[in-house]
Amino acid sequence: MTVHRAAPSRTRRRRSGRAHASAGGRKGPLWGGLAALTLLGATGFAAVGWTSADRGGAGAGGDSAARDEPTGRTTSSPAPPSPSASPSVSPSVSPSSPSAGPSEPVVPATGPGTFTTAPGGSAKVGKGTVLRYRVEVEDGLKLSAAEVAEQVEGILADRRGWTADGRSAFQRVSGGSTDFAVRVATPGTVDKICGQYGLDTGGEVNCSVDKNVMVNLKRWELATPVYAKDVTSYRALIINHEVGHFLGHGHVTCPGPGKPAPAMMQQIKGMHGCVPNVWPYDDEGRYVTGPAVP
Numbered sequence: 001m002t003v004h005r006a007a008p009s010r011t012r013r014r015r016s017g018r019a020h021a022s023a024g025g026r027k028g029p030l031w032g033g034l035a036a037l038t039l040l041g042a043t044g045f046a047a048v049g050w051t052s053a054d055r056g057g058a059g060a061g062g063d064s065a066a067r068d069e070p071t072g073r074t075t076s077s078p079a080p081p082s083p084s085a086s087p088s089v090s091p092s093v094s095p096s097s098p099s100a101g102p103s104e105p106v107v108p109a110t111g112p113g114t115f116t117t118a119p120g121g122s123a124k125v126g127k128g129t130v131l132r133y134r135v136e137v138e139d140g141l142k143l144s145a146a147e148v149a150e151q152v153e154g155i156l157a158d159r160r161g162w163t164a165d166g167r168s169a170f171q172r173v174s175g176g177s178t179d180f181a182v183r184v185a186t187p188g189t190v191d192k193i194c195g196q197y198g199l200d201t202g203g204e205v206n207c208s209v210d211k212n213v214m215v216n217l218k219r220w221e222l223a224t225p226v227y228a229k230d231v232t233s234y235r236a237l238i239i240n241h242e243v244g245h246f247l248g249h250g251h252v253t254c255p256g257p258g259k260p261a262p263a264m265m266q267q268i269k270g271m272h273g274c275v276p277n278v279w280p281y282d283d284e285g286r287y288v289t290g291p292a293v294p
Helices: 034-047 145-157 187-195 217-222 231-246
Strands: 002-006 018-022 115-117 130-138 169-172 180-185 206-209 212-216
Touching (some): 187 212, 206 231, 217 231
Parallel strands (some): 002 206
Antiparallel strands (some): 018 206, 115 130, 206 212
């Protein structure tokens, strides 16, 4: 989920920049009502539909993450935030840790607050003025910045992603000027960066602040109950949701029972009758949306 708030735009943002946090300002228990979501787990994943063939030539094991968490931009100095989750996932901490389950990674509460940038870059995808972005992983985590970058590239290049609007184009870089950064960090570091812009991510959600798309490691590794068995798809939802905030899109809710959940819906708060979906557009290129959330 994402917590969001408007922030002045210094780059090519279609609307005034916003800070978003997936917790929605944390007006109540973040996990309230999630128990009901597990009922969708067994039947809903067919709607997600992430396959390598669907990735529009994108290069990595596709991950889905909806922007139910804060959206952000990447810069050394704070900017207004917005909080908002590769088939192969590296645990953030060794699974041999006493509290770690056989397949569940341990998520450190906090980290040093410094980051490693993924090397290399990608070709431009999409039409329009290109938005250059970096992918960064907080130091000390057992995540490969290069692998995370490959996943993010695949999500942003997918034909059901934001490039389907005919205006958005992306290119990953590792140096020079950038429009935003996707940063995977521990809950404590996400709280600190998002909190500089007045967002309360509560150690649980993502946010989007200035040029920082902050991805909470807990959501990246563990997803949510509805996506617990499809963490890869939830990662696409995180990226699509938070980058959607960066592009100027606000939160919406479920358009009706049995319909695909919009990527800009805070799915971590409940599906409200919708079925799981992590993409902004469907296979026919139609925008998946619903009633705006005030």
